[in-house]
Amino acid sequence: MNETLVKDQSIPVYILSGFLGSGKTTLLVQLIEHWQQQGLRPAVVMNELGEVNLDGQVVDSSVPMTEMLGGCICCTVRGDLGLQLAELIQTESPDVIIIEATGAANPMEILDAVTETSLYMRLELTSLITVVDAAHLSGLYLEQKGQTYKLMQEQIRCASVLLLNKIDRVNEQELDSLKQLLAKWNAFAPVIPTVKCEVDLDMLLQSGVAVHGSASRSDSEQHPSEGQHVHTEACAVHGCNHHGQYKSSPANRVGHDHSHENSDDSHGDHSHDQNDEHNQGMNHQPHPHASHEHVMVYTHYFSAPVNSEAFESFVSQLPRDVYRAKGILTFSDTASRFWFQYAYRESDYMKITPQGDVPNVAVFIGEHFDQTIIRNQLLALEAVKTG
Numbered sequence: 505m506n507e508t509l510v511k512d513q514s515i516p517v518y519i520l521s522g523f524l525g526s527g528k529t530t531l532l533v534q535l536i537e538h539w540q541q542q543g544l545r546p547a548v549v550m551n552e553l554g555e556v557n558l559d560g561q562v563v564d565s566s567v568p569m570t571e572m573l574g575g576c577i578c579c580t581v582r583g584d585l586g587l588q589l590a591e592l593i594q595t596e597s598p599d600v601i602i603i604e605a606t607g608a609a610n611p612m613e614i615l616d617a618v619t620e621t622s623l624y625m626r627l628e629l630t631s632l633i634t635v636v637d638a639a640h641l642s643g644l645y646l647e648q649k650g651q652t653y654k655l656m657q658e659q660i661r662c663a664s665v666l667l668l669n670k671i672d673r674v675n676e677q678e679l680d681s682l683k684q685l686l687a688k689w690n691a692f693a694p695v696i697p698t699v700k701c702e703v704d705l706d707m708l709l710q711s712g713v714a715v716h717g718s719a720s721r722s723d724s725e726q727h728p729s730e731g732q733h734v735h736t737e738a739c740a741v742h743g744c745n746h747h748g749q750y751k752s753s754p755a756n757r758v759g760h761d762h763s764h765e766n767s768d769d770s771h772g773d774h775s776h777d778q779n780d781e782h783n784q785g786m787n788h789q790p791h792p793h794a795s796h797e798h799v800m801v802y803t804h805y806f807s808a809p810v811n812s813e814a815f816e817s818f819v820s821q822l823p824r825d826v827y828r829a830k831g832i833l834t835f836s837d838t839a840s841r842f843w844f845q846y847a848y849r850e851s852d853y854m855k856i857t858p859q860g861d862v863p864n865v866a867v868f869i870g871e872h873f874d875q876t877i878i879r880n881q882l883l884a885l886e887a888v889k890t891g
């Protein structure tokens with residue numbers, strides 16, 4: 505009999521949701537450290553829209569990680585996430601599992617898949633943590649429209665605990681309005697305001713349990729299925745069959761999507777591929793929930809180092825519809841390599857020594873942006889001769 509099945513305790517599973525760039529990985533790194541300090545062995549399921557797992561670079565290399573790349577977890581999870589979880593449990597025997605979804609994922613689909621898997625594996629969904637970018641939500645709330653706004657709303661509705669992050673980027677009045685808004689959209693989830701997701705982690709891990717975790721069963725008198733009602737209403741339809749790529753390897757965390765490698769656009773036009781494939785795979789039932797079909801991804805592999813200042817200037821002028829970018833770069837005028845991040849008009853550069861053989865690559869994620877413009881600008885930067 506499988507060893508994991510005779511373990512008398514279920515493995516707690518946490519789902520980390522939140523819009524692109526809200527701070528999920530920032531929280532993930534802290535949670536892993538927290539569990540390791542307690543002598544626990546955490547394992548991670550990491551999902552990225554792009555074909556390269558960049559976030560995996562900032563996670564301790566000893567942590568077992570299953571990578572689901574080049575597609576959104578919420579379209580692929582119904583059976584596949586279950587298989588990934590089963591494999592992770594069998595090969596790594598973790599004490600706790602955390603699933604970081606893409607920022608464009610509808611967490612209800614993941615929640616369903618985990619719940620289904622818990623019927624035959626000893627795991628238990630403990631909590632769904634949604635990280636909210638305070639400034640971004642505040643901006644979208646003023647506009648009150650758009651698919652991103654709806655998607656963010658669903659991620660908030662599905663949460664069992666809400667981290668209202670990046671409060672350093674809003675004023676007190678905005679913060680108060682956001683708290684009220686979150687309470688209106690999700691009356692069940694505690695709201696914790698944070699900067700850089702800094703929070704009492706024990707408190708955070710306990711906070712959501714009453715909503716999705718085992719405590720909700722004994723709690724059912726208090727919240728007789730209203731919580732479920734909220735979720736069902738917000739995210740009920742599953743019709744998408746897009747298949748991403750799966751890799752399971754604690755060692756080699758960064759990889760290309762080999763299914764695209766020989767194609768002409770292996771250095772470029774993946775956004776169309778992903779969207780077309782996605783649309784073809786769609787079951788054409790109406791989708792009452794907001795989905796991420798509008799989200800485009802452009803991955804750029806650099807053929808030459810670029811000047812750091814020219815690159816910063818390019819990033820500062822990214823079109824508004826590009827709301828997330830990240831990458832690992834070698835600059836022509838610096839000695840080290842850099843981990844670059846851009847989220848909702850804020851950018852960040854950090855020195856990094858990548859794990860493994862990592863190409864110079866940047867991923868751009870947004871809505872209906874013209875990727876050829878981005879590509880040509882980057883090619884122009886590459887073409888500049890350095891002295």
Ligand SMILES: Nc1nc2c(ncn2[C@@H]2O[C@H](COP(=O)(O)OP(=O)(O)OP(=O)(O)O)[C@@H](O)[C@H]2O)c(=O)[nH]1
Binds near residue numbers: 530828
């Ligand atoms: N100003 C500010 N920046 C933050 C805060 N928390 C995180 N960041 C920055 O926001 C950027 C995105 O953070 P991540 O943790 O990578 O976000 P994410 O949700 O994992 O992003 P995706 O996985 O791409 O969806 C990084 O540059 C972080 O340093 C915060 O509280 N305030």
